[in-house]
Amino acid sequence: MRKNKHGFLLVVIILFVFCSLNLPQPLTPMAYNSAPASGKVSKDFSADKAYEHILHLSEKIGPRPAGSPNETKAAQYLYYMLEQYGWKVREQPFSKIVGNANPLKPEHKIQVINSQNIIAELPGASPETILLGAHYDSADVSTPGAIDNASGVGVLLEIARILGQEKHQKSYQIVFFGAEENGLVGSQYFTAQSDLSAIQWMLNLDMVGTPLEIDIAGKTSAPPELVDKVVTLARQEQIPFHISRDFAVMTREGSQGGASDFSPFLDQSIPALGLGIAGRAEGYYHRPEDRIERVTLQSLDTVGKFIPKLIESVEVTGSGQKTWDSYYLPFQLGSFVVIIPTLGLRILFILTIFFTVFSVSRSFRDQEPFIQGNLKEYVLIGVGIPGAAFLASFLSGAGEALWQLLKGRVYLWQAYPGVFLTLRVILVLCALLIFLKLLRSLPQPKGGKLYWLIGVLTLTLLTIILGLYRIDLAFPFLFWLLCFNLFLYYPSIILLFIGPYFIYKTHWELLNSQQWPSFYETIHLYPVLFIVLYGLLFIPVLLGALYILEKGKRPWEQMLKRLLIPALLVGVGCVLGTGLIPNYSRANPQPITVQKVWTESERVILRVSSTDTLPKSLLKELDSQETKIGEDKKVLELPIPSEKAPLQANVSVTDTGERLLNFKMAMKYGRDPYLVRIKLESKKPFKIQEMVDFVPIAKLPKKIALEGKERDGSYALLLERTPPHQGTIQWKIAAEGIVKCSIEVVFADQTPRYSINLPHISPDYKEVYQDVFEF
Numbered sequence: 001m002r003k004n005k006h007g008f009l010l011v012v013i014i015l016f017v018f019c020s021l022n023l024p025q026p027l028t029p030m031a032y033n034s035a036p037a038s039g040k041v042s043k044d045f046s047a048d049k050a051y052e053h054i055l056h057l058s059e060k061i062g063p064r065p066a067g068s069p070n071e072t073k074a075a076q077y078l079y080y081m082l083e084q085y086g087w088k089v090r091e092q093p094f095s096k097i098v099g100n101a102n103p104l105k106p107e108h109k110i111q112v113i114n115s116q117n118i119i120a121e122l123p124g125a126s127p128e129t130i131l132l133g134a135h136y137d138s139a140d141v142s143t144p145g146a147i148d149n150a151s152g153v154g155v156l157l158e159i160a161r162i163l164g165q166e167k168h169q170k171s172y173q174i175v176f177f178g179a180e181e182n183g184l185v186g187s188q189y190f191t192a193q194s195d196l197s198a199i200q201w202m203l204n205l206d207m208v209g210t211p212l213e214i215d216i217a218g219k220t221s222a223p224p225e226l227v228d229k230v231v232t233l234a235r236q237e238q239i240p241f242h243i244s245r246d247f248a249v250m251t252r253e254g255s256q257g258g259a260s261d262f263s264p265f266l267d268q269s270i271p272a273l274g275l276g277i278a279g280r281a282e283g284y285y286h287r288p289e290d291r292i293e294r295v296t297l298q299s300l301d302t303v304g305k306f307i308p309k310l311i312e313s314v315e316v317t318g319s320g321q322k323t324w325d326s327y328y329l330p331f332q333l334g335s336f337v338v339i340i341p342t343l344g345l346r347i348l349f350i351l352t353i354f355f356t357v358f359s360v361s362r363s364f365r366d367q368e369p370f371i372q373g374n375l376k377e378y379v380l381i382g383v384g385i386p387g388a389a390f391l392a393s394f395l396s397g398a399g400e401a402l403w404q405l406l407k408g409r410v411y412l413w414q415a416y417p418g419v420f421l422t423l424r425v426i427l428v429l430c431a432l433l434i435f436l437k438l439l440r441s442l443p444q445p446k447g448g449k450l451y452w453l454i455g456v457l458t459l460t461l462l463t464i465i466l467g468l469y470r471i472d473l474a475f476p477f478l479f480w481l482l483c484f485n486l487f488l489y490y491p492s493i494i495l496l497f498i499g500p501y502f503i504y505k506t507h508w509e510l511l512n513s514q515q516w517p518s519f520y521e522t523i524h525l526y527p528v529l530f531i532v533l534y535g536l537l538f539i540p541v542l543l544g545a546l547y548i549l550e551k552g553k554r555p556w557e558q559m560l561k562r563l564l565i566p567a568l569l570v571g572v573g574c575v576l577g578t579g580l581i582p583n584y585s586r587a588n589p590q591p592i593t594v595q596k597v598w599t600e601s602e603r604v605i606l607r608v609s610s611t612d613t614l615p616k617s618l619l620k621e622l623d624s625q626e627t628k629i630g631e632d633k634k635v636l637e638l639p640i641p642s643e644k645a646p647l648q649a650n651v652s653v654t655d656t657g658e659r660l661l662n663f664k665m666a667m668k669y670g671r672d673p674y675l676v677r678i679k680l681e682s683k684k685p686f687k688i689q690e691m692v693d694f695v696p697i698a699k700l701p702k703k704i705a706l707e708g709k710e711r712d713g714s715y716a717l718l719l720e721r722t723p724p725h726q727g728t729i730q731w732k733i734a735a736e737g738i739v740k741c742s743i744e745v746v747f748a749d750q751t752p753r754y755s756i757n758l759p760h761i762s763p764d765y766k767e768v769y770q771d772v773f774e775f
Contacts (some may be wrong), residue, residue, distance in 0.1 A: 035379065044162055045308065047301035053081070053154035054300075057136070058146035058292050058687065063140045063748065066179035067114040067722030068674055074136050078118045081157055086164035087120035087174065094189045097695065098182065099704040108709030112695055112721040113185045114177030122163060124171040124595050128319045130311060131173045131202040133187065133261050137408030139286040141674045141748045142764050146292045147277070148285065149180070151354045152205035155304050162308065165338050171198070177261045180206075181286075182722075186232040187261035191268045200316040201226060202272035203307070204262035209277035211240035212306075216330075218263035221245070222273040223324040224339045229314050230273065237306055242278035244513070259514075269321035275303065279512050280417070283588035287762050317377055327472045345471050345478075346526045349463075352482050356460050361484045363449060381444045385542050388435035390535035395431045395571075397423045397527070399578030406579065408613045410634075413520060415585040421511055423574045430571035436545055437564050440557070448550025455543035456484050476502035480540070486542060490503065491551040496544045582760075583612070589762040590615065596749060596767045598645040604755055607768075608636040617758055638754075645769055646670045653775040656732075661775055664730040665743070673769075675746040678719040678729070682708060684737030685715055691731035695719055738774055745769040 047459055057074055058063070064071040066651065075091070082089045093116040100109040115137065134152035138145025153176060160174055177186035206215075214230055216222035227243070234241045244259070265272035277299075284290045325375040327342040338350075400412050400420065459481040465473035483499035486492075510516050523530045549556050584590045592614070595607045608622075622638065648668045655661055678694070680686065687707035691697050697706060708715025733739065749765040754765040 003646055013638075045158055045301070045304040045367040047158075047297045047304060049161065050154040050158040050300045050304055051295065051297060054150040054295055055292050057150040057153060057657060058138075058144040058290075063143050064136065064145060065141050065143075065674060065722070066182050066185070067724065068141065069672055069723070071115060071137050071178065072084050072560065075116055075118050075176075075178070078136060078153070078157070082118070082120040082160055084176065085157075085161045087122050087160060089118065089120045092117040092190065092193070094121055094178075094186070094193075095696075095699075096179075096185050096189055097699055097701060097704065098185060098679075099701070100440060107711075107718060108716060109718040109720065110695060110704060110706065111182065111719075113179045113182045114722050114724065115186055117178055117186050117190050118176040119190075120160065120174040122160075122168070122172040122174075124168040126169055127171055127198045127302050128200050129171040129198045131175065131199050131265075132159065132205070132307075133175045133177060133202060134205040135177040135186065136263055137178050137181055137186075138290075139181045140764070141746065142288050142766065143286055144288070144291050146290050147209070147294045148207050148281075148290055149205070151208040151295055151300070152276075153278040155208050155300060155307070156205055158304060159307055170200075171421075179722075180261055184261055184264055185262045191264040191270075196265075196268055196270055197320040199265075199270050200319045201314065202262055202265045202270055203310070204260055204272065204274040205276070205303075205307075206260040206274055207276040207281075208303045209296070210302050211242060211278040212303065213244055213274075213276040214241055215243050215244040215259050215262070215274035215276055217259050218266040220266045220326040221328070222266065223271045223322075223326075223340065224328045224330070225324070226271050226273060226314065226316075227330065228337070230310060231337045233310055233313055234306070237309070239302060239306060240278075240333070240732075242512075243330050243337055244278075245330055245509070250437070261769075269323065271316065271322060271324070271526075275307075280516055281514050283414075283591075283762060285498050285514065287591060288764055289762055309580055320532045327470065329472050329475055337508050342471060345475060349467055349471065349474065349478055352478055352485070353460070353464070355485055356456060356481060359488050360453065360456065363453060363488060366449075371507060377443045380442050381439065382438050384442055385546075386535070388432075388439060389538035389542055392428055392431035392435060392538050393531045393535035396428045398533070399423060399427065399575040402575060403579040407583070409520070409583060410612045410614075411524065411584055412578065412581070414590070415582050415588045417516060417520065418511060419581055420578070421507065423578060427571055427574045428538075430574070432541065432545070433560065433563050433567040434571070436542065436549070437560055439542070439546065440549065440560065444546075448547045451543045451547040451550070452484075452487055455487075455540045455547070456481065459484055459540055476500070476506065484540065484544060487547055487551075491548045493548055493556065496541065499544070500537070500541070584760040586760060589760045591762050591764060592618070592756065593764045593766065594749075594752060594754060594756065596640070596643075596753060597622065598767075598769045599771075604640055604642050606638040606640050608638070608756075610634050615758070615761065618756065618761065621758070640753060644670070646767060647673070647745060647769055649743070649769075649771060651771075651773055654774070661733050661735065662730070663733060663741070664728065665775070666728050667725075667745075669725070671744045671747065672723060673725060673747050674723065675744075676721050676725055676729075677744040677746070679739045679742040679744075680708065680717045680719075680733075681742075682715050682735060683713070684735065685710075686717075686733055686735035686737075688717075689732045689734055693726050694721055694729045694731070741773045741775070743769075743771045743773075 037714070056077065056587045061070050063079070064074045079089050079091070093114075098108060098113055118136070119727050134156045135149050138150075139148065146152075156174060156176070163172055175187075175190060177184075177190065179185035180187065184516065193754045204215075207213075209590055212234060214227065214234070216227055231241070231243065260274045260276070262272040262274040284294055325342050327345065329340045329345065331340070368415055403412055404410065431527065459477060461475050463477045464482050466477060480499040483495045510519055530618045549560070590610060590612060591677045592608060592610045594691055597605050597607050599605065608618070619636070622636065647670060650666045652664045653661055676694075685708055687705070688695075688697070691706060695706060700706070706717065706719075708717045745768065747767040747769075749767045752763075752765040
């Protein structure tokens with residue numbers, strides 16, 4: 001039996017290694033060669049010239065949100081520079097209606113996004129085209145966007161200059177996308193409206209810097225052969241890099257379906273990937289601190305010289321839509337990347353399931369019975385294991401919950417998220433050790449083989465469900481299942497910790513990505529859901545540990561006794577130590593919004609607000625002035641001398657009968673606003689029947705309706721529009737009850753009345769006009 005067992009395991013290991021190789025896949029009609037493309041690209045990239053473009057966009061033009069006059073100025077600048085470099089240039093204006101598709105934010109929100117793409121073409125001897133892209137808008141009306149993404153635009157403009165110096169066999173196309181920050185709107189419009197049949201592959205630049213992020217995540221993934229070619233070149237050039245993968249469901253299934261403007265090309269079956277900065281962005285991301293000082297000439301030079309070499313070395317056969325293996329898994333080992341193709345994952349999946357069936361059947365053939373004890377023992381352990389798992393999950397956030405309450409904070413992790421994640425892991429380990437000792441003190445079945453059987457069946461069910469949904473998503477649990485099977489032959493504590501390794505790795509990838517803040521905030525928003533989810537994951541860990549304690553050859557029972565007191569002390573220390581960690585730092589300051597607000601009563605106030613509690617240093621600085629702190633401690637309101645409002649508004653509402661109301665609002669702007677927001681609320685259902693100017697109903701997608709969405713016993717609809725804005729807003733609305741209409745118009749504040757200059761604080765200045773009507 002032992003020889004058969006070892007032989008079977010050897011076959012599994014050999015097949016796993018074989019499947020781990022990046023084997024050629026039948027792709028149609030695409031191939032990647034290492035030979036340079038005909039028509040070499042010049043290497044005289046100038047980081048200084050790229051820097052000048054970045055300086056002009058981020059400092060001279062400034063913030064460039066979608067539809068704003070500054071975005072138009074940036075588009076004109078790009079148009080002019082590309083023409084100077086010998087490219088054929090055209091604009092692609094668009095107006096797109098976008099609905100909120102994020103299930104975690106159930107607010108019924110409809111946005112009208114206006115912008116334009118700048119498209120430049122450099123015809124070659126062949127129509128086959130390499131497309132290069134970057135978005136030129138910035139995130140907000142107060143965000144200069146030097147790194148995100150004037151850096152990508154600056155590098156791409158310099159690439160355009162050197163490409164325009166000579167003739168090429170290939171054709172080239174450069175697209176500067178608008179409205180990327182609104183959900184990849186510009187690139188989605190381009191891929192939907194343009195002829196992509198000549199495009200061989202697409203490369204996108206977003207947030208240029210080093211170490212290099214090779215971004216391959218979207219609703220689908222970049223071709224593995226293309227990824228391999230980029231990785232190989234980066235290793236040859238000795239550029240440190242990180243492979244970004246759709247390691248969490250939220251990336252693929254999110255509302256915009258990808259990380260940047262290369263994703264819509266993947267959706268259209270065009271090979272594409274992106275280059276950016278690896279790691280989680282610091283506090284300047286989407287903030288006023290994203291200024292030219294963040295840009296380094298060295299990073300521009302490194303990436304700028306890498307791109308021409310990449311263009312030369314990647315040769316794609318054929319153009320237009322292609323098919324490839326999109327559910328592969330890349331594993332990065334230093335500067336080397338091993339790719340397991342989908343075929344390998346499927347073979348591994350089938351082998352592991354067969355191995356599980358073999359192990360379960362073997363366990364039934366053993367003479368040791370599964371049930372050895374009375375009903376009371378099974379009830380106690382059956383309740384105790386899930387209870388311990390869910391309680392350990394609950395206690396993992398005990399430190400943060402305690403100090404959130406004592407400090408009056410909403411979140412604690414912003415400055416040092418890695419430290420908080422480490423404390424959570426340590427606290428979980430301590431809790432599991434303590435609960436294991438408590439479980440071992442309960443009357444329980446002898447032998448422990450039932451622990452293994454329940455654990456392996458649980459993981460098998462979860463693996464099969466995930467495998468049917470998405471084979472690559474099932475891999476972390478597939479690996480865990482394989483390790484759990486091995487418990488039957490080698491009950492080792494090492495296998496217990498190695499089993500969930502890829503689940504740890506997923507969280508590490510999340511921590512070092514731009515998705516971490518939204519993921520962590522979601523945990524705080526739905527704590528019960530995540531307590532249950534993580535509690536379910538801890539159940540197999542406890543089952544495996546109990547089995548090892550029964551079957552292991554080492555004296556784990558004595559070690560568990562010795563670790564009980566240290567685990568208790570370390571756990572308490574983690575809870576208390578959480579309060580010593582600073583919430584904000586210079587690299588990750590507290591975002592604070594400072595708004596000059598004109599209200600419906602025509603008075604002017606200065607509203608200082610934050611998602612977190614306002615710092616005491618700020619309150620102390622304002623103590624000499626008359627202040628008003630509302631019920632919400634996160635908002636501070638100060639009366640200031642009256643100023644002329646940036647707009648004048650007149651509203652008229654007429655009832656046409658049968659609760660069909662005509663609403664008309666005439667606005668005279670003193671200067672151009674950025675965002676106009678209208679929120680409608682009612683206790684009864686309502687629907688907008690006619691609206692042309694603000695949200696054109698004729699252009700509404702079928703899945704979007706201009707009607708109130710029920711939530712918590714009331715109906716609400718939020719409408720937003722970027723420039724250009726018209727002077728009149730009118731619609732017809734059918735309503736069964738009183739409708740509350742809140743109007744908010746947002747302007748950039750070029751000359752803030754009150755300037756905040758405190759450490760660890762990031763102020764964001766705006767001017768806002770607000771009015772409320774009921775009809």
